[in-house]
Amino acid sequence: MSDLHAGVRVYGSSGGFLFQIGRIGGGPFEYRREPGSIAILPDGHLWIVSFRDKLLRADPTIDDVAASLEEVPLDRVEEWLTSGPLALDAAGMLVASGFELAERHRYRTRVSLRDGRSVSKTNPWALEPTPEEMGWRLSPKLSRAELAEAEEWNAMGYLYGLSGPPPYGTDQLMAFSTDGRVALAVTTTYRVDIYDSLLRPVTVIERDEQGPRLTNAERRNTSAHMAQSRREEEYYPYVDSDIPDRKPPLRGLWFDRDGRLWIERYLANEPEQRGANVYGVDGDHLFSTEWPRGVDFGLGAIRGDTGLGIQTDALGIQRVVRVRFGAEETGP
Structure with missing residues (x-):
């Protein structure tokens, strides 16, 4: 590390x-x-x-x-x-x-x-939708002069990125494998497009699946977080009416050391667990698994049935943890 x-x-x-x-x-x-x-x-x-x-x-x-x-x-x-x-x-x-x-x-x-x-x-970013196409919003506090300057410098994407998507809103996910493949997803649907290192289409992973509904507690916590963001961030544009009824079906995306694609999904029991569906090089579903909350594998590594991740506790203290994954199901 x-x-x-x-x-x-x-x-x-x-x-x-x-x-x-x-x-x-x-x-x-x-x-x-x-x-x-x-x-x-x-x-x-x-x-x-x-x-x-x-x-x-x-x-x-x-x-x-x-x-x-x-x-x-x-x-x-x-x-x-x-x-x-x-x-x-x-x-x-x-x-x-x-x-x-x-x-x-x-x-x-x-x-x-x-x-x-x-x-x-x-340039895999060329495959992605624009912030406008994903429904991201610009802050109403931006002046005409600031918008004109951003247009001149071709930096509108940067202005959208100041606030990013609303909580549980449309986001874009990208992952790179060590053999050069690129995985790309937009979180409104359970669909991941796989490309080779030259950005030629390889396969598509799709499921007819929705994300779980927000609980009342999650809605209250999200509203409080947005109110704090509006106080602290000059250009934060979102309000409570932007909170959706459901979470997206996709939460995260990464390849492990064995070349398998991990598609992290939102869970109904998310306060306690996180989980992912795992796919092979050919796009076949291998298994699904869950692990304790607070563990992020974005900076870690997974090989076989063992992963190294970063766990953050309630005080913000981080430590490296080893997780042994257990398959919940196999087959397609």
Whole structure:
């Protein structure tokens, strides 16, 4: 796992701290920003990408892993920001997802490990609906001058993103697998489109399924949260009438280390549990499972029937937890 000040910390299977790799700083093998992506890839190396900074690799099979750390030079590092999974393609190129600041485009880029040059890019955001199409709302506090400036800079999407969707409203989900696949969903329906690394359609996962109804307690808590947002956020545009009767059928989306797609869904018993349907590479349903609330696998890893996630308690304290998943059902 990565730490904002200590670099990459490595823990043993029993949870005990073993050693750390790198640290925050401006010198050799140091990060100016916290590591954004960490992975052990099929070539056997531990790969670390520091935000807009460096590409590092180490050999995790030797005793002194930190001593094996080496830098791979990057071309045009100021223009891309890695924030997703890493992979090696068939040509030996490093594949990373990133965000181009100048154009505000998300993409996957292939980087030559010989000279650090970016050799190709694809832009999966081009497949997504616009905020307007999803029903996101602009704040009525925005002046005509601010809107005109945003139009001039092609930054309307940024203004919509200031507040994002209303609670339980339409959202967009995207996940990247380590073999280059992209999963894309809009949360109004249970539908996930799968594309290969060149953004060619592979398969579609669909179910005729609605999300559970909001309870009275959830509606009260949501109303209170929105009232606080209106007090604290200058451009928050939503009011109680924007609260829907039902939650979306989809809550989250990610690929695990085995290449399986996890589609997290809202549950009727959500205060106690969270759950997902798990699909294979061909889009076949493998099993469904649940796990304790408060555990997020967006920054963790799942392999086989075991996952490492981040659990946040009521005081906001985080810890790494290991979860053993039990399948509730199998088959289609």
